[in-house]
Amino acid sequence: MKYSGIDLHSNNAVVAVIDDQDRVLYCKRLANDLSSIIAVLAPFHEDLQGVVVESTYNWYWLVDGLMAAGFAVHLANTSAIKQYEGLKYAGDERDAVFLAHIFRLGLLPEGYIYPSEERGLRDLARKRMQLVQQSTLNTLSIENILARQLNLRLNAQQVRHLDSTAVNALCLPPHTECALMANLTVLRTLQAQIHAIETVLHRTVKLRPEFAILKTAPGIGDTLATTIMLETGTISRFASVGHFSSYCRCVESKRISNGKKKGEGNAKNGNKYLSWAFIEAAAIAMRSCPQAKRFYERKRARRMPVLAMKALAHKLARAAFYMLRDGKPFEVKKCFG
Structure with a gap:
């Protein structure tokens, strides 16, 4: 029986393979290239019980690629994993081996691998939330400019209805007007993209029970x-x-x-x-x-x-x-x- 752990980073990954006696059979840092990682794991494939991948921000490509290649992949919940604090040395190689070790012991806290065919739709909904937050920031910026310069109080709905004619009528200083128009232009773009994303989301999910x-x-x-x-x-x-x-x-x-x-x-x-x-x-x-x-x-x-x-x-x-x-x-x- 063999077990593998991968400590994933932005541009490289440390791949480790151990046996059922915790002997390290392979441990090396590789570039983030799917074919290279699969080539390293291929000789162990027959006896490999599973591959543990650290749940970092960029795990999609590696997990999907390994699963497509026939490996049993487990996503480690890093927030629930804690090594012994008294270690005098800790590094990426040690982390990769430790992932394989706790998997062998059956102690691995696992994260959920969201199905790849649905993941894009979920991430699109998250993108909508990101754009809404940016829209709110630009709306507040416009409200602050008008309150600071003119003691004018507008709510979010009134801000969204501003146009170049209304802004010119405010007689703001040239540089201030330029800053306000920059916020307003970004706000209009964000609102258009939010509406487009909402249309796609609603069209896709409305028929689901x-x-x-x-x-x-x-x-x-x-x-x-x-x-x-x-x-x-x-x-x-x-x-x-x-x-x-x-x-x-x-x-x-x-x-x-x-x-x-x-x-x-x-x-x-x-x-x-x-x-x-x-x-x-x-x-x-x-x-x-x-x-x-x-x-x-x-x-x-x-x-x-x-x-x-x-x-x-x-x-x-x-x-x-x-x-x-x-x-x-x-x-x-x-x-x-």
Whole structure:
């Protein structure tokens, strides 16, 4: 039996292969070239139990390529892996061997390998969020310029309706007008691209049953349903509703020893996009669903408002899990009692 670990970097990867006695059979730094890495692993293919790839920002090409070549690939959840802190020396070669070692022991914390055929659509939804953030930054920049120069207060909707004629009528200093027009031009481009992406996303997901089911929940519209559905992927990958809620960052993070709180765990471990989606859904549901508002008010009476909002988001996340798992629409009574 043989096991492989790959410590992946931006322009190179350290490939290690060990046997069932932890003897290192191969360990070398290679350029990030798929054919070279496959050629190194090919002699071990028959006895290789699997290849562990470090979950870095650029793993797509390597994982997809190795899987296409017939290797059993496992994605290491790096945030959950911790080596012995007393090591006097640590390096990339040691990291690659360690990945293979914990895989051999059956102790590897694994990340989810999102199906390649769906990954592009999920990343497109993430690109939309990135463009929306940039659009907000440019909108705020325009609002700040007008408030600073003219003591003029405009909201985001009014900013989006500005044109060159309206800007010229403001009689701003030439350099200031140039800066404002630069923001406005970028804002128009971003809005056009956001609309184009939303059209593609909606056309692709609108016929999926999960999309229609999620939209029955209060606070969840087209955008949030798309985000939740694509970021969740296959709901069966979560063993329980607690695992899903934790992945959505909707559960408390703390360390307990002898009945006392000794600190907090990794509060950011999970999916930041799902965390955002359920917080947004909670904020909207609080205004549109009387039962959700009563739940929020009850929690706020005993806790801070931000914790009450988080509790409502947790409720919606749990409901979404059961809706996706059972294929049934939202039921207010089951969620809020």
